[in-house]
Amino acid sequence: MKKLLILSLTALSISFVKAEEKDIYKIDLPYYNWQMKEGKYKDVFEQNCLMCHSPGYIFGQAKGKSGKDMWRTVVYQMIDEFKAPISKENAEKIIQYLNENYTNK
Amino acid sequence: MDSRRDFLKKSIFLAVGGLTLKNAFADEVPTIDFQEYPKTVKYPEKTDLIMYSDRPPLLETPRSYFSKAITPNDAFFVRWHLSNIPTEVNLKEWRLKITGNVKNPVSLSMEDLKSLFEPVSYYAVLQCSGNGRSFFEKSQTSLGIQWKHGAMGNALWTGVRLSDVLNYAGVKKDSIEVAFSGLDKAPYPETPNVERSLHIDKCLYEDLILAYEMNGEPIPMLNGFPLRLIVPGWYATHWIKSVTNIMVLNQELKNFWMETAYHIPDNACHCVEPGEKPKKARMITQMNVKSVIGTPEDNTVVKLGQVIKVAGVAFDQGYGISDVLVSIDGGKSWKQASLGPDLGRYSFREWFFYFKPQNKGEIKVMVKAINKNGETQPFEAGWNPGGYMWNGIDSITIKVF
Numbered sequence: 001m002k003k004l005l006i007l008s009l010t011a012l013s014i015s016f017v018k019a020e021e022k023d024i025y026k027i028d029l030p031y032y033n034w035q036m037k038e039g040k041y042k043d044v045f046e047q048n049c050l051m052c053h054s055p056g057y058i059f060g061q062a063k064g065k066s067g068k069d070m071w072r073t074v075v076y077q078m079i080d081e082f083k084a085p086i087s088k089e090n091a092e093k094i095i096q097y098l099n100e101n102y103t104n105k
Numbered sequence: 106m107d108s109r110r111d112f113l114k115k116s117i118f119l120a121v122g123g124l125t126l127k128n129a130f131a132d133e134v135p136t137i138d139f140q141e142y143p144k145t146v147k148y149p150e151k152t153d154l155i156m157y158s159d160r161p162p163l164l165e166t167p168r169s170y171f172s173k174a175i176t177p178n179d180a181f182f183v184r185w186h187l188s189n190i191p192t193e194v195n196l197k198e199w200r201l202k203i204t205g206n207v208k209n210p211v212s213l214s215m216e217d218l219k220s221l222f223e224p225v226s227y228y229a230v231l232q233c234s235g236n237g238r239s240f241f242e243k244s245q246t247s248l249g250i251q252w253k254h255g256a257m258g259n260a261l262w263t264g265v266r267l268s269d270v271l272n273y274a275g276v277k278k279d280s281i282e283v284a285f286s287g288l289d290k291a292p293y294p295e296t297p298n299v300e301r302s303l304h305i306d307k308c309l310y311e312d313l314i315l316a317y318e319m320n321g322e323p324i325p326m327l328n329g330f331p332l333r334l335i336v337p338g339w340y341a342t343h344w345i346k347s348v349t350n351i352m353v354l355n356q357e358l359k360n361f362w363m364e365t366a367y368h369i370p371d372n373a374c375h376c377v378e379p380g381e382k383p384k385k386a387r388m389i390t391q392m393n394v395k396s397v398i399g400t401p402e403d404n405t406v407v408k409l410g411q412v413i414k415v416a417g418v419a420f421d422q423g424y425g426i427s428d429v430l431v432s433i434d435g436g437k438s439w440k441q442a443s444l445g446p447d448l449g450r451y452s453f454r455e456w457f458f459y460f461k462p463q464n465k466g467e468i469k470v471m472v473k474a475i476n477k478n479g480e481t482q483p484f485e486a487g488w489n490p491g492g493y494m495w496n497g498i499d500s501i502t503i504k505v506f
Binding site: 033034035053084 | 365379
């Protein structure tokens with residue numbers, strides 16, 4: 001755990017590293033700490049929706065007029081098309097969390 | 106790639122363990138909340154860009170770069186689908202494989218590519234299918250990254266003809282498609298990896314290239330180092346990054362990326378009523394005619410009497426730009442803008458327009474491009490569920506005091 005943390009900290013450097021050998025090209029990516037809104041079932045969201053991509057995808061989706069069932073469409077797209085391993089029960093909780101915190105009528 | 110894997114392992118571990126990334130990273134990692142999203146940040150080999158996601162990196166070019174025909178590599182937008190992206194490539198080991206329905210399957214090093222085939226170069230616009238998606242949000246937010254103007258750029262691409270490479274391997278007669286895939290992978294094994302195909306005729310008889318240089322430099326890691334498929338005139342979804350596998354096929358490639366993703370309504374406007382699903386859909390292909398204002402900034406304040414230069418870029422799917430028109434009266438009348446040098450039919454074309462406001466108050470400056478096929482930009486692009494192909498007329502406001 002400690003080792004992992006140190007490694008991920010080095011990932012913060014934003015310099016372009018060209019290793020001694022000129023055939024090796026390498027970069028280190030920065031990461032960010034996304035602050036999700038507090039709300040019921042935030043924990044279920046965090047346990048199920050962070051594996052494949054950052055919450056940036058959710059923030060972006062929450063800016064304009066949401067339309068009907070936007071989050072239901074999104075969550076089931078994750079399950080059906082990208083094979084996210086999420087139970088139906090958890091899917092409903094996540095939809096509720098997103099509807100309550102990231103929707104514009 | 107190691108630190109990246111560890112990060113992913115760790116985030117999965119935390120997610121499964123019910124901890125939040127926030128708790129573990131609170132002190133070490135910069136924070137982003139909803140209010141300051143999207144945030145302008147700096148990535149390796151990149152200047153300040155607008156960041157929509159860090160995993161995978163999704164970075165937009167600020168609008169001000171679009172007053173010039175060539176987009177610098179360090180300002181060029183970044184777009185990946187799947188978060189396990191290449192961050193390290195050893196060119197000693199890297200190979201491009203051409204397999205499938207060919208007479209001689211081959212594996213080529215970068216040196217082979219550069220020595221066996223004639224190098225070719227041209228300027229071409231790379232634009233994400235969803236560039237401008239956020240402008241659909243007035244009717245209804247389309248699903249996907251809410252790009253504004255800058256999920257596009259224009260560069261000089263240098264590489265080898267795709268047809269030369271295919272012929273080197275010897276395409277068999279019954280071939281119908283060519284499939285491409287790169288070094289990016291899904292972090293979850295069940296998620297379909299990005300693999301896309303193009304019709305064999307497009308690959309053999311059109312001007313596609315496999316580029317190893319962008320504006321005279323190696324392609325930046327985040328833009329698909331070391332080799333990228335260039336499909337001029339077509340949206341970026343076809344321009345596979347960090348290509349390593351080319352497979353010639355005698356049947357259609359069927360997967361999520363070919364059958365479901367990047368589909369547009371199959372009608373003249375490629376649109377449906379907001380919220381509706383298209384009855385019939387097809388793969389997105391060619392871009393449409395479009396222009397963007399690069400300068401001045403939106404809401405610029407000027408003194409009465411001052412001359413204003415409006416400048417930007419225009420492009421289309423490859424017919425070339427014939428006219429760019431500017432309106433300073435909210436679209437009632439249009440005047441011809443001057444065009445910059447012609448860098449080829451797939452390139453951005455610079456345009457500029459000078460005027461002197463006659464009154465105090467707000468001026469809405471609008472611009473529309475017309476291509477050599479007579480196509481012009483609409484005031485608003487028609488809505489579609491994926492938020493693709495936005496080419497509504499761009500505008501800025503100038504305040505005169």
